[in-house]
Amino acid sequence: MNESEPGSIACHACDLLVEVSSLKTGQSAICPRCGHFLTAKRQDAHSKVLSYSLAALVALLVAISFPFLSFSSGGLESVMTLPQTPRMIWEYGLPAVAIMVAAFIILIPAATLLMLLFLCLPLHFGRWAPWIKTMGRWVFHLQNWAMVEVFIIGVIVSLVKIAKMATVSLGLSFWGYVAFSILFTLAIAALDRYQVWTEIEALETTHG
Numbered sequence: 001m002n003e004s005e006p007g008s009i010a011c012h013a014c015d016l017l018v019e020v021s022s023l024k025t026g027q028s029a030i031c032p033r034c035g036h037f038l039t040a041k042r043q044d045a046h047s048k049v050l051s052y053s054l055a056a057l058v059a060l061l062v063a064i065s066f067p068f069l070s071f072s073s074g075g076l077e078s079v080m081t082l083p084q085t086p087r088m089i090w091e092y093g094l095p096a097v098a099i100m101v102a103a104f105i106i107l108i109p110a111a112t113l114l115m116l117l118f119l120c121l122p123l124h125f126g127r128w129a130p131w132i133k134t135m136g137r138w139v140f141h142l143q144n145w146a147m148v149e150v151f152i153i154g155v156i157v158s159l160v161k162i163a164k165m166a167t168v169s170l171g172l173s174f175w176g177y178v179a180f181s182i183l184f185t186l187a188i189a190a191l192d193r194y195q196v197w198t199e200i201e202a203l204e205t206t207h208g
Protein backbone atom coordinates (compact mmCIF):
# COMPACT_ATOMS: atom_id res chain seq x y z
CA MET A 1 0.00 0.00 0.00
CA ASN A 2 3.01 2.33 0.06
CA GLU A 3 2.68 4.34 -3.12
CA SER A 4 6.45 4.17 -3.52
CA GLU A 5 9.30 1.70 -3.47
CA PRO A 6 10.21 0.12 -0.13
CA GLY A 7 12.37 2.54 1.88
CA SER A 8 11.43 5.50 -0.30
CA ILE A 9 8.60 7.97 -0.27
CA ALA A 10 7.30 10.12 -3.12
CA CYS A 11 6.97 13.80 -2.18
CA HIS A 12 3.28 14.76 -2.25
CA ALA A 13 4.12 18.24 -3.49
CA CYS A 14 6.69 17.62 -6.24
CA ASP A 15 6.77 13.80 -6.74
CA LEU A 16 10.50 13.47 -6.01
CA LEU A 17 11.36 9.98 -4.73
CA VAL A 18 13.22 10.34 -1.43
CA GLU A 19 15.06 7.58 0.42
CA VAL A 20 13.90 7.54 4.06
CA SER A 21 14.81 4.04 5.31
CA SER A 22 17.73 5.33 7.42
CA LEU A 23 15.41 7.55 9.49
CA LYS A 24 15.93 7.08 13.23
CA THR A 25 13.40 7.56 16.04
CA GLY A 26 12.95 11.27 16.75
CA GLN A 27 13.98 12.30 13.23
CA SER A 28 11.77 13.62 10.47
CA ALA A 29 12.30 13.86 6.73
CA ILE A 30 11.52 16.75 4.42
CA CYS A 31 11.77 16.87 0.65
CA PRO A 32 15.27 18.08 -0.37
CA ARG A 33 13.84 19.77 -3.47
CA CYS A 34 10.77 21.64 -2.19
CA GLY A 35 10.92 21.34 1.62
CA HIS A 36 7.54 19.54 1.88
CA PHE A 37 7.15 17.42 5.04
CA LEU A 38 7.47 13.70 4.23
CA THR A 39 7.42 11.59 7.38
CA ALA A 40 8.52 11.54 11.02
CA LYS A 41 9.55 8.57 13.11
CA ARG A 42 8.15 9.61 16.48
CA GLN A 43 8.51 7.93 19.80
CA ASP A 44 5.12 6.81 21.12
CA ALA A 45 3.41 7.91 17.91
CA HIS A 46 0.58 5.43 18.42
CA SER A 47 -0.12 6.28 22.05
CA LYS A 48 -0.53 9.91 20.95
CA VAL A 49 -3.04 8.93 18.23
CA LEU A 50 -4.83 6.64 20.69
CA SER A 51 -5.18 9.24 23.43
CA TYR A 52 -6.34 11.99 21.06
CA SER A 53 -8.86 9.58 19.48
CA LEU A 54 -10.28 8.44 22.82
CA ALA A 55 -10.53 12.03 24.09
CA ALA A 56 -12.19 13.07 20.80
CA LEU A 57 -14.79 10.29 21.16
CA VAL A 58 -15.61 11.43 24.70
CA ALA A 59 -15.94 15.05 23.48
CA LEU A 60 -18.24 13.87 20.66
CA LEU A 61 -20.38 12.03 23.21
CA VAL A 62 -20.70 15.30 25.17
CA ALA A 63 -21.45 17.15 21.92
CA ILE A 64 -24.40 14.92 20.99
CA SER A 65 -25.86 14.64 24.52
CA PHE A 66 -26.47 18.23 25.63
CA PRO A 67 -28.04 21.39 24.17
CA PHE A 68 -25.92 22.81 21.37
CA LEU A 69 -27.50 26.23 21.05
CA SER A 70 -30.49 28.04 22.43
CA PHE A 71 -32.26 30.94 20.81
CA SER A 72 -34.57 33.38 22.47
CA SER A 73 -36.55 35.97 20.64
CA GLY A 74 -39.66 37.81 21.82
CA GLY A 75 -39.99 35.72 24.98
CA LEU A 76 -39.82 32.43 23.08
CA GLU A 77 -36.92 30.13 23.67
CA SER A 78 -35.91 27.13 21.61
CA VAL A 79 -33.12 24.72 22.37
CA MET A 80 -31.34 22.78 19.66
CA THR A 81 -29.15 19.71 20.00
CA LEU A 82 -26.60 18.46 17.51
CA PRO A 83 -28.56 15.31 16.42
CA GLN A 84 -31.61 17.56 15.87
CA THR A 85 -29.80 19.53 13.16
CA PRO A 86 -30.03 16.85 10.42
CA ARG A 87 -33.59 15.98 11.56
CA MET A 88 -34.68 19.61 11.17
CA ILE A 89 -33.10 19.79 7.71
CA TRP A 90 -34.90 16.53 6.82
CA GLU A 91 -38.25 17.91 7.99
CA TYR A 92 -37.53 21.09 6.06
CA GLY A 93 -37.70 18.89 2.95
CA LEU A 94 -34.02 18.37 2.18
CA PRO A 95 -33.33 14.70 3.02
CA ALA A 96 -30.15 14.50 0.93
CA VAL A 97 -28.64 17.51 2.69
CA ALA A 98 -29.73 16.08 6.06
CA ILE A 99 -27.94 12.78 5.37
CA MET A 100 -24.81 14.62 4.21
CA VAL A 101 -24.75 16.85 7.29
CA ALA A 102 -25.19 13.86 9.62
CA ALA A 103 -22.47 11.96 7.75
CA PHE A 104 -19.89 14.73 7.56
CA ILE A 105 -20.24 16.15 11.07
CA ILE A 106 -21.01 13.04 13.16
CA LEU A 107 -20.97 9.63 11.45
CA ILE A 108 -17.78 9.80 9.35
CA PRO A 109 -15.68 11.46 12.08
CA ALA A 110 -16.95 8.91 14.64
CA ALA A 111 -16.23 5.98 12.29
CA THR A 112 -12.75 7.39 11.54
CA LEU A 113 -11.96 7.61 15.26
CA LEU A 114 -13.14 4.05 15.95
CA MET A 115 -11.04 2.79 13.05
CA LEU A 116 -8.04 4.74 14.35
CA LEU A 117 -8.40 2.81 17.62
CA PHE A 118 -8.61 -0.53 15.81
CA LEU A 119 -5.58 0.44 13.69
CA CYS A 120 -3.31 1.90 16.36
CA LEU A 121 -4.04 -0.49 19.25
CA PRO A 122 -2.40 -3.50 17.53
CA LEU A 123 0.41 -1.26 16.19
CA HIS A 124 1.02 0.10 19.69
CA PHE A 125 1.48 -3.41 21.06
CA GLY A 126 3.33 -4.61 17.97
CA ARG A 127 0.74 -7.33 17.36
CA TRP A 128 -0.72 -8.43 14.05
CA ALA A 129 -4.51 -8.20 13.67
CA PRO A 130 -6.41 -9.59 10.67
CA TRP A 131 -8.30 -6.30 10.15
CA ILE A 132 -5.30 -4.00 10.35
CA LYS A 133 -4.77 -3.44 6.59
CA THR A 134 -8.48 -2.81 5.95
CA MET A 135 -8.57 -0.31 8.83
CA GLY A 136 -5.48 1.44 7.49
CA ARG A 137 -7.01 1.82 4.02
CA TRP A 138 -10.33 3.11 5.38
CA VAL A 139 -8.78 5.57 7.84
CA PHE A 140 -6.71 7.24 5.12
CA HIS A 141 -9.76 7.45 2.83
CA LEU A 142 -12.27 8.62 5.43
CA GLN A 143 -10.11 11.31 7.01
CA ASN A 144 -10.60 13.34 3.81
CA TRP A 145 -14.38 13.22 4.24
CA ALA A 146 -14.66 14.43 7.79
CA MET A 147 -15.51 18.11 7.75
CA VAL A 148 -15.45 19.00 11.41
CA GLU A 149 -13.58 22.32 11.01
CA VAL A 150 -15.82 23.35 8.11
CA PHE A 151 -18.85 22.73 10.33
CA ILE A 152 -17.43 24.83 13.20
CA ILE A 153 -16.73 27.73 10.81
CA GLY A 154 -20.24 27.36 9.32
CA VAL A 155 -21.83 27.47 12.78
CA ILE A 156 -19.87 30.58 13.76
CA VAL A 157 -20.82 32.37 10.51
CA SER A 158 -24.52 31.49 11.00
CA LEU A 159 -24.38 32.60 14.65
CA VAL A 160 -23.11 36.02 13.68
CA LYS A 161 -26.14 36.38 11.38
CA ILE A 162 -28.69 34.93 13.84
CA ALA A 163 -27.34 37.06 16.70
CA LYS A 164 -28.85 40.10 14.98
CA MET A 165 -32.36 38.60 15.17
CA ALA A 166 -32.33 36.60 18.39
CA THR A 167 -30.36 36.12 21.56
CA VAL A 168 -28.18 33.09 21.09
CA SER A 169 -26.53 31.23 23.91
CA LEU A 170 -24.00 28.49 23.36
CA GLY A 171 -24.69 25.22 25.15
CA LEU A 172 -22.26 22.71 26.65
CA SER A 173 -22.43 20.68 23.43
CA PHE A 174 -21.10 23.58 21.37
CA TRP A 175 -17.90 23.60 23.43
CA GLY A 176 -17.90 19.80 23.37
CA TYR A 177 -17.93 19.92 19.58
CA VAL A 178 -15.17 22.56 19.46
CA ALA A 179 -13.03 20.32 21.72
CA PHE A 180 -13.96 17.34 19.53
CA SER A 181 -12.90 19.06 16.31
CA ILE A 182 -9.53 20.11 17.81
CA LEU A 183 -8.85 16.60 19.21
CA PHE A 184 -9.95 14.97 15.96
CA THR A 185 -7.55 17.19 13.98
CA LEU A 186 -4.72 16.39 16.43
CA ALA A 187 -5.40 12.63 16.16
CA ILE A 188 -5.25 12.77 12.35
CA ALA A 189 -2.15 14.99 12.45
CA ALA A 190 -0.37 12.52 14.76
CA LEU A 191 -0.94 9.73 12.24
CA ASP A 192 2.01 9.30 9.89
CA ARG A 193 0.89 7.46 6.77
CA TYR A 194 4.34 6.24 5.74
CA GLN A 195 5.30 4.98 9.21
CA VAL A 196 1.92 3.27 9.67
CA TRP A 197 2.25 1.32 6.41
CA THR A 198 5.90 0.46 7.08
CA GLU A 199 4.89 -1.00 10.46
CA ILE A 200 1.91 -2.86 8.99
CA GLU A 201 4.17 -4.41 6.35
CA ALA A 202 6.75 -5.38 8.98
CA LEU A 203 4.04 -7.01 11.12
CA GLU A 204 2.65 -8.82 8.09
CA THR A 205 6.09 -10.25 7.25
CA THR A 206 6.72 -11.55 10.77
CA HIS A 207 3.13 -12.81 11.03
CA GLY A 208 3.04 -14.92 7.91
Ligand SMILES: [Zn+2]
Nearest residue numbers: 011014031034
Ligand atom coordinates in the same frame (compact mmCIF):
# COMPACT_ATOMS: atom_id res chain seq x y z
ZN1 LIG B 1 9.03 17.89 -2.94
